[in-house]
Amino acid sequence: MKMAKKCSVFMLCAAVSLSLAACGPKESSSAKSSSKGSELVVWEDKEKSNGIKDAVAAFEKEHDVKVKVVEKPYAKQIEDLRMDGPAGTGPDVLTMPGDQIGTAVTEGLLKELHVKKDVQSLYTDASIQSQMVDQKLYGLPKAVETTVLFYNKDLITEKELPKTLEEWYDYSKKTADGSKFGFLALFDQIYYAESVMSGYGGYIFGKAKDGSYNPSDIGINNEGAVKGAALIQKFYKDGLFPAGIIGEQGINVLESLFTEGKAAAIISGPWNVEAFSKAGINYGITKLPKLENGKNMSSFIGVKSYNVSAFSKNAELAQELAVFLANEKNSKTRYEETKEVPAVKSLANDPAIMKSEAARAVTEQSRFSEPTPNIPEMNEVWTPADSALQTVATGKADPKQALDQAAETAKGQIKAKHSGK
Numbered sequence: 001m002k003m004a005k006k007c008s009v010f011m012l013c014a015a016v017s018l019s020l021a022a023c024g025p026k027e028s029s030s031a032k033s034s035s036k037g038s039e040l041v042v043w044e045d046k047e048k049s050n051g052i053k054d055a056v057a058a059f060e061k062e063h064d065v066k067v068k069v070v071e072k073p074y075a076k077q078i079e080d081l082r083m084d085g086p087a088g089t090g091p092d093v094l095t096m097p098g099d100q101i102g103t104a105v106t107e108g109l110l111k112e113l114h115v116k117k118d119v120q121s122l123y124t125d126a127s128i129q130s131q132m133v134d135q136k137l138y139g140l141p142k143a144v145e146t147t148v149l150f151y152n153k154d155l156i157t158e159k160e161l162p163k164t165l166e167e168w169y170d171y172s173k174k175t176a177d178g179s180k181f182g183f184l185a186l187f188d189q190i191y192y193a194e195s196v197m198s199g200y201g202g203y204i205f206g207k208a209k210d211g212s213y214n215p216s217d218i219g220i221n222n223e224g225a226v227k228g229a230a231l232i233q234k235f236y237k238d239g240l241f242p243a244g245i246i247g248e249q250g251i252n253v254l255e256s257l258f259t260e261g262k263a264a265a266i267i268s269g270p271w272n273v274e275a276f277s278k279a280g281i282n283y284g285i286t287k288l289p290k291l292e293n294g295k296n297m298s299s300f301i302g303v304k305s306y307n308v309s310a311f312s313k314n315a316e317l318a319q320e321l322a323v324f325l326a327n328e329k330n331s332k333t334r335y336e337e338t339k340e341v342p343a344v345k346s347l348a349n350d351p352a353i354m355k356s357e358a359a360r361a362v363t364e365q366s367r368f369s370e371p372t373p374n375i376p377e378m379n380e381v382w383t384p385a386d387s388a389l390q391t392v393a394t395g396k397a398d399p400k401q402a403l404d405q406a407a408e409t410a411k412g413q414i415k416a417k418h419s420g421k
Contacts, residue, residue: 041068115137135212169240336352
């Protein structure tokens with residue numbers, strides 16, 4: 001998720017009964033008695049605790065324990081855990097972005113989870129993979145998200161929507177006049193630009209046969225990535241994107257242009273559904289367009305998860321709570337309260353969820369998407385890649401020159417900071 005990356009959707013089959021999912025793992029009477037009177041602390045995302053209120057109450061009753069829920073911005077919970085965990089004031093269960101898992105594990109902040117394969121099989125492959133480090137599981141997915149296309153129905157109808165990014169270029173050529181625009185995206189950032197670059201063969205890290213990332217194989221400057229960046233550069237060079245959407249404030253400018261009815265379509269994410277609705281925009285949501293080579297634009301899958309703190313004094317009970325909060329029944333209830341798309345496979349076609357246009361778009365786009373790399377080395381890619389793309393956007397460097405420099409910088413930082421692993 002983009003918010004997580006700045007402070008970096010999917011998804012959705014083994015048959016498991018709702019009664020099992022609702023009750024969570026069974027305990028022996030001795031295990032129950034040992035947990036009696038315990039207290040667990042859960043760090044939940046801001047304004048999301050209502051989504052687990054009923055689940056927490058049921059868990060408390062079943063286990064005769066007290067669960068205290070504290071709301072904190074989920075993208076920053078790991079920062080707080082670094083201080084509060086060792087001090088004994090941290091959580092037992094927290095929620096965090098999947099792309100922070102690798103770093104958190106390296107720092108010894110998370111407890112490995114030992115849950116049965118039938119529990120792991122409840123979730124989409126991409127979401128559960130985001131919780132794996134060295135083939136070990138460190139969390140259970142609670143929600144997924146990915147970028148999608150928002151369009152203003154008062155400016156362009158669903159039937160008029162261009163099918164490819166190149167067609168959006170042509171549409172923007174006809175409609176952009178300096179104050180109003182056709183299609184807009186934050187392509188000066190790798191989080192968004194990857195959607196184009198990977199469609200032509202670019203990638204962040206190569207993968208080993210077991211699916212793990214190979215940090216020595218960086219593909220942000222290969223032939224396909226350069227081709228994608230060249231297409232991106234055309235939108236800026238030809239004045240189809242305003243200069244204001246380059247840099248840190250770009251996201252605010254892009255969102256303002258859309259809410260003011262000055263942009264026909266933008267790439268954003270489900271995190272803006274509520275804001276755009278409150279702004280009174282008559283918008284639609286769909287998957288990202290295709291590229292001229294026939295491939296659909298990709299995107300990063302952001303996964304929110306429930307994880308157990310390495311500092312928890314009740315780690316076994318905390319794991320049971322994480323499993324319970326993330327099960328099928330409670331995932332659906334949480335969606336009804338928060339509108340965050342669950343990562344549970346069986347809910348992919350649930351009528352209550354699929355009636356949401358945003359959920360349908362996220363689910364469809366996830367077919368063309370991959371998890372944001374969760375290894376610590378990813379921290380060395382964001383900044384040089386973004387810097388390179390900004391020089392491409394402003395015309396200060398050609399795509400190959402800029403991306404070669406970004407790859408060189410990333411490799412150097414990875415060698416300097418991670419070679420001792």
